[in-house]
Amino acid sequence: MLSILLFALLSHVHATDLHSWGIFDNNFGEWSEVIERDVCIVGGGASGVHAAVSLVDLNKTVVVVERNNRLGGDTHTYIHPETNSLVDIGVVIFQPLSVVYDFFEKLNLPLLNMSAVQWNVPGQPANTSQPAAMFATLRADVDFRDGTDILLQTDTSDAVTDAFQRMSDILSQYDYILHGYDLPDPVPEDLYMPYGAFIEKYNLTAAFRTIYQISQGMGDLLHVPTIYAVKYFNTGDIRALTDGYLTHAHGNNSEIYSRAGDYISYDNVLLESIVVSSNRRKNLTTEGSRAELLVSTRDEGLKLLSCTQVVLAVPPELSNLAGWDLTDQEQEVFSRYIAANGYWTGLVKNVGLNQTLTSWNAAAGTPFNIPVLPALYDLSPVGTIDDVWWIKFGANNPTLTLDQVKSYVEREIHTIQRAQNATLTKPEWLIFESHSPFHLQVAPEDIKGGFFKRLTALQGGLGGSMFYTGAAFHTQYSSLLWRFNREVLIPKMMEYW
Structure with missing residues (x-):
């Protein structure tokens, strides 16, 4: 009898194990x-x-x-409820590739080459008939930790041009990275060394500040493996700096x-x-x-x-x-995969600062004066809507909560207001979106x-x-x-x- 009961029990267990009991x-x-x-x-x-x-x-x-x-x-677009003005806060620009022209044409959408039209003179009001992304402002470099002005050591325009030309020549050896991850074996060391080491190896330092400004969201750019950095800012971007990026003609x-x-x-x-x-x-x-x-x-x-x-x-x-x-x-x-970095974007109003001036976050004592993250990359007026400001916030990991990011942003806005002897205000959030984790890496x-x-x-x-x-x-x-x-x-x- 015991053997029969044991056999029955084992049979029941075996049958249970075979059934996955999944969703x-x-x-x-x-x-x-x-x-x-x-x-x-x-x-x-x-x-x-x-x-x-x-x-x-x-x-x-x-x-x-x-x-x-x-x-x-x-891709997020804010629509102002009173004026119906449009502001893209996520994806804003596109490289001038045939696939972009084709996709816009298929969907019967207006496409604008941003270098083909006249921008406003920095310091003057925005042209409200153009996308908000085309509003040109004056520039101030400020350490957002304490509001001190930072004097950047700038390179000559010829030095910057030469650096981008060298970069274009170097990256042409790795053109395959623009089409996916079909890499040679062994993988070239250039592609997995820290991006800062790559910049130094090929003397591209004169180009780095422009690269960093366009590569917002990539976190600690100097230390990410080069392959991620040169995919995000690549030879197509170097050409677009001259030939123009594309965007939706109405900023939508x-x-x-x-x-x-x-x-x-x-x-x-x-x-x-x-x-x-x-x-x-x-x-x-x-x-x-x-x-x-x-x-x-x-x-x-x-x-x-x-x-x-x-x-x-x-x-x-x-x-x-x-x-x-x-x-x-x-x-x-x-x-x-490791969680690499965090990126958040949005719009706030009720800031009350000079709307012809963008404050760029530039830290004292860091390489290239890059900001110490987590922090705002810059505080920039939209221009096409009164007292509305872009928020672009980065972190070296994606774990911050939305409330934590908002708290950081508001503290840094107060720092800039104090530095400019402006009235401290409570910024009002119009739209706020997380793009985290911004880019998975290994x-x-x-x-x-x-x-x-x-x-x-x-x-x-x-x-x-x-x-x-x-x-x-x-x-x-x-x-x-x-x-x-x-x-x-x-x-x-x-x-x-």
Whole structure:
């Protein structure tokens, strides 16, 4: 009798172990709808939306899953309630690449080359018919820790020009970094050394202040591995400094994504929705070789997505992928990411300072007088709206809360007000957005050890059903991400059609 009872107990334990008791099992058949598409895209930011539009053009059916209540990711546009004036506070500029011209043309949007029109004279009022990003101001360099004026040691214009020319020549050896992470083996040391060492090695110091000003959000730029820095400020930026960056002609980059939503149809967009579980290697309810994603939606409960291919277009942090049936390769690669830096942007009013002057944060005693983070990069008037100011705040890690960032910002504004003998005010927040973590990174030893070879090898995994795009697979730059989709992602997906 004892042996029979023991056998029954062991049989029960074994049967229990075989059953995963996962989210799919617990909610089997409880979804409100099964949505079948050729491609399911997880993430409705710059990469995911562009990929969706590109796939629709190739006669593929798509569905986009986005956790926020809007498409566009880090692209945010403020609309002033009284004047309807527009201010882009997230993505503002684009490199003059053919993919940018093509995307704007497809969506019938006005595109402006910022060097093709006359800017206001610094010290004079803004031209309100132009995007707010084109407001030119006078400049003051101030240590935001105590309000003291900083006298920068400036290089001659010829020295700056020569430094950028040298940089362009050097980076031309590594042109492949502009198209993804398909790196040679072994990886050149230049690409994983600290960026400050790269700057010194090639005598590019005269160019660094301009690079730093454009590379806001990259945190401690002198110490990040060079590959991340030269992807974010690259030869395309050097050309754009002369030929001009592009922007939405009305200062409304968010319109890109509202138009794109119309293009792919909002019936194919699930906003305020997240993937809670995935079955990409077996099928529970549908026939054929199709991946399945269980999605929690805002108003309609669970939906089951059935797709031939999946595009992951969100930061592949393991915390973002809870519930996914990750492969061993995905688990190993994604676990190598470190939270790199934080970046927050917004607008405040009721500052009461000189609206023709931008105060740039320049610390005494640091290399190149770069600010000591966490801190504001600068305090700059919008110009097109009275007493409204841009907020661009950086940190070397993304762990600060929104309230902590606001507290830092308000203290630093008070420091500048005191330094300028202005009345202390309580700044009023009009819009405030987090872009953190701004750019996922891995350690230099991982770059040297072939991390990016393993990362790029994930494309087309699970029998040609799994693909990836976004900043982690290239860089935090819409122009280059759109080109990555065109040159790398879509052709790779087509290999399995």
